[in-house]
Amino acid sequence: MKRLLLLGCSLLATIANAADQRPNVVLIIAHDLGRDWVSCYESDHQTPNLDRLANEGVRYETAWSMLDARLSHDALLLGRYPSRLKERQPSLIDLLVKAGYTRINYEIDGELKLTGKSPYLLLCALPVGIGNYAGQVKKLDERAGKLARATADENTFLLFTSTGGSPVPGKLNGDEQPVGKRAKADCGAHVPFIIRAPFLFKGGRVSRDLTDFTDLFPTLLELANIEKPNHLKLDGHTLLPSLRGSDDPFEKRNWVVSESSGFRMARDWHHILDTNGRFHDLDKDPLQQHQVSVQDKQAPHRRQRLQMILDRFETNAEVRSETPTP
Template sequence: MGRMKTALKTILLFALGCGGVSSASDPRQPNILFIFADDIGQEVLECYGGQSYRTPHLNELARTGMKFNQAFSMPVCHPSRITLMSGKYPFRHGPVSWGDYPKQAEPYTFSNLLKTAGYRTAIAGKWQLCLLGEDPFHPRRMGFDHWDLFGWHEGPRYYEPMIHQNGQVRADTLGFYGPDLYVRSVIDFMKDNRDRPFLAYYSMAVAHEVTDDLTPPVPHGPFDRYDNYDEMVAETDRNVGRLIAALNALKLRDKTLVIFLADNGTPPEIIIRADGQELSRVPVVSRRNGLDVPGGKKQLTDAGTNVPMIANWPGTIRPGQVVDDLVDFSDFLPTFMDLAGQPIPDGLKLDGVSFADRLRGTGTSPRTFTYCEEAVLPKPGGVEPDGESSGLKWVRNQDWKLYNNGRLIHMAEDPLEQYPFTSGEDNARRTEMRSLLENVFRDLDSAGTSPTAP
């Protein structure tokens, strides 16, 4: 009888292992601290040549880690988030209302898939994938065990924030500053789960302006106005420092991959105060390498889509690296699964490819092109999209970029896109590049393509 019990126990343990839950004790699985900043272009960070703002903690993260020069987002936040969480470009999902997430894709977010690999998961800060007042447990369906998220288009994100925590609106935020509460939530989660692999997703509120369609407008800060862009950048950097300090205090630094990424470029202007219902805005212009750079959010140029990305993992990522691998937001889901040692589920077709070998120091990303599209999204009642909708899109490699209206740009020589070429102006080299990128467009428009295709 004892032998039978032992045999049954062995079979059960084997079955659990095949089901993917035993990997929770796999020491090779890194924790993932994913810091996703809002509305911050490369020109903002000193480590990318920025001169207008002090970013010492981000500078240190880059100095001791890996800086990516060619990471590409969508031009505005919501399409970037759909791509990020699904591993697929927005057009793959069909019509999706602004601020929603495709229902059929909910089971296949990177957070849900990491849970199958034994990870605990949490998110704090910005959601923007539904109105939480209407669907308070949406984050759970999307794969998060714990959440502290502000009510997008429902309440403030900064002063006296409206925060949904695990399906309930918090009643303890009066007198608090939202980013302090979001960071505390992430730190508490890491502390509570220090003995098992975790995904801690800090979806920053900063440096996005306040919500502009609430009556009355959201509360001012202590200076009788909203935070200016300089102050929000300082808060972004400070929060990165607090999270790294927490990892050090918890002795989790060597076990944790830290990724800092932004969702799109810097805004061209922000709301600075409210006088009754009247909102005052100021422009945002940043200095980079001796040049003034207006905010490029909503644009398909590099100013709107070539975002800062830093990866840091002591003992695994060699310090001081600067790489030109192409990365787009569809790549994070397969990369996280690769790091977790889990295959992509059968039948799940992705646009993304894993760049985990680049992080491990064993290879480069296999991606050879990136793709971007403008937001062409239906508008739900009363909520305007955060971008234009002309249907423009592009594909590019490291040096060349082709728009679907035929404009070809030699980005290596014309990064500001001042001198586009039409097909009638092509020489032999331009003809070759145009043909290559047109083939990528055709493949994307058909059943799908591999991002590793030439």
């Protein structure tokens, strides 16, 4: 019997040992928490529990959400960029449950019991209020820590991330950051992204591989040994080679995309281009205050490459939400 004590709630789960070795899945999704409030990303604000989780897992340096919380949920749970959702399709939750996963709903109060042999899926949404934001982040860190400890199992895949940037400016490496929430810039989509999966890799690693929210769906399908339905379209790429530490460049992404209604941006490891034509070197100008000079000899090629990515999307495609907030 496994007892899950979460946020002052008693979450009781009995999970019997069985031949089914598919991993349990825990998704902790914070709302409106940028990297500038998470200390393992060089923030001045201390988040010891998230730091501990990063030491136990892989911390991604460059992970992008969408620019709106609901659109971020769509990308995570449907595996597609929201503007490409032309028709309803099964969600990640649908396929995991159909394959035998038992869903544990996050409950603020009360006790939830689960008895069975199947692996479980636990989704936990952690809101962060604007009032006394530092205190709210401290509370979120404590709650995430309780859940991480309660699900510390060799055969559990845990992801901690956020739906978007912070509504209150934080600091990175001592430098004050702009407001990230819904910002049409890197800070609006650049979020903490930490994965712990002891059955896959040893912890304490920092990955500089690019990832965005569409990658979770194919990653978990592969981990759960679920064959992708023929009619199902996905935009993401599996993270398993990255999580295992692969150095093969052909197994890695070289661009990511984020979008909101009427706006889209793409970036690689160094540059960012959006549909308003703004082009920045994020190494030299992380706050995007100065566009790349036309005299930069490397700029035309790099801009053209990102423009080709943006051109893959319909210019006036409607962006709408398809999934409820977890």
